[in-house]
Amino acid sequence: MQGFFARLNMTALTTIKLNMKHPGLFITLEGIDGTGKSTQIRGLIRHLRECGYRVRVTREPGGTPVGERIRSILLATSTGKLAPLAELALMYAARAQHLAEVVRPALARGEIVVSDRYNDASMAYQGYGRRLGKAAVRAFDRIVCGRTQPDLTIILDLDPEHALARAQRRETSRNSRRGRFEAQGLEFHQRVRAGYLAIARSAPGRVKVVRADQPVGEVQTAIRKLVDECLARHKKSVRKRG
Ligand code: TYD
Numbered sequence: 674m675q676g677f678f679a680r681l682n683m684t685a686l687t688t689i690k691l692n693m694k695h696p697g698l699f700i701t702l703e704g705i706d707g708t709g710k711s712t713q714i715r716g717l718i719r720h721l722r723e724c725g726y727r728v729r730v731t732r733e734p735g736g737t738p739v740g741e742r743i744r745s746i747l748l749a750t751s752t753g754k755l756a757p758l759a760e761l762a763l764m765y766a767a768r769a770q771h772l773a774e775v776v777r778p779a780l781a782r783g784e785i786v787v788s789d790r791y792n793d794a795s796m797a798y799q800g801y802g803r804r805l806g807k808a809a810v811r812a813f814d815r816i817v818c819g820r821t822q823p824d825l826t827i828i829l830d831l832d833p834e835h836a837l838a839r840a841q842r843r844e845t846s847r848n849s850r851r852g853r854f855e856a857q858g859l860e861f862h863q864r865v866r867a868g869y870l871a872i873a874r875s876a877p878g879r880v881k882v883v884r885a886d887q888p889v890g891e892v893q894t895a896i897r898k899l900v901d902e903c904l905a906r907h908k909k910s911v912r913k914r915g
Contacts, residue, residue, distance in 0.1 A: 695821070697780035698907050700900060701791040703869060704829035705862050706855050707840030708885040709892065713829065714789055716893045717900060721785060726904075729779040732789035733767065737774045740767040748852040755853075757803035764795050765813040772821055780821070785904075792818050793826055793872050793880070798854065801868025802861050822879075825903040827896055828869050829885040833862035836885075 702710050702717075714730065721728045735744040743763050746752055755763075768791070779786050792814055800810040831839075840855050873880040883895045 695777070695780035696783045696911065698785045698825075698904065699776070699780055699788070699821070699823045700785065700903070701788045701793065701823040701826045702829065703790055703793050703797070703826060704885065705797075705831065705833055705836050705865050705869070707836035707838070707843070708829035708831045709839070709889065710789060710829055712889060713892055713896055714787060717896055718787060720897050721787075721900070727782075727784045729775065729784050729786045730789075731771065731775055731786065733771060733791055733794065734764055735767065736771040736776075736788070737767075739770045743767040743770075748854070750851065750853055750856060752853060757799060757805050758809070760803065761795060761799040761805060761809065761813060764799065765817045768792065768795075769817045772818065777821060788823075791823060791826075793823075793828075793869065796872055797865045797868035801871070802857070802865040804864070824879070824907065825899065826872075826876075826880045827899060828873055828880060828882045829892070830866070830869070830882050831885040833859055833866055837862060 702714055704710055718728055718730050733740070734747050735741045743766055747755075747760065747763055747767075776786055776788070792810075795813070796807065796810045799805050800807055837855070837859065841851075844851055844855070870882070873882045881899050883892055883899070885892055887895075
């Protein structure tokens, strides 16, 4: 009987921990392929570290050894056609591992987690791009992410024609091959972009859109301003809670 109560208490404690708002700050960057996201993330990380913050940079799909293996299935053109639901399930499988191994522990330690893509990518790419719809994505999200939602999401917005041309130049200069998503046509990326913009309209407090057709330095200034404002709000709320 004692064992039973001990187990019950453990479960209750775990539940409380998972339901508690994390002490760290969770920032995600999103956008269609070719918006210059990687360059902007590097600049943001430099800024945050110069300000003295402990930052954990990560990416999806991936971010863990298992996640990186799932990533290679998802991105390799040799994988061929995946059923849209299988694609969505693999994205969330990698995400579940990423949350358990990287994101939740770092947030619990009070670090700033910056992730190159997270759950809004599933809504935009699988929900809108693959036309799976919002309900399917939300169902996975409730189970896998639960309350671990970003505090701030920045969407780099660029028209798909422009973005795909940029992604193609990048491939040529790196001599790399197109991934399964980059190989999708213009219409697919137009649906993904529309998805991102719809997400931004539905959550204006959390999700901010930055135009990526400006010079790199100006995009960076806009991103830093949004992050600094979010950090100031976060510090205030932590002080209040304390
Ligand atoms: P990646 O090469 O990392 O793209 P980028 O460098 O442009 O960020 O490839 C990740 C691809 O995976 C990208 O095309 C978007 C796609 N993706 C989804 O379709 N759903 C998701 O949930 C995530 C996280 C990514």
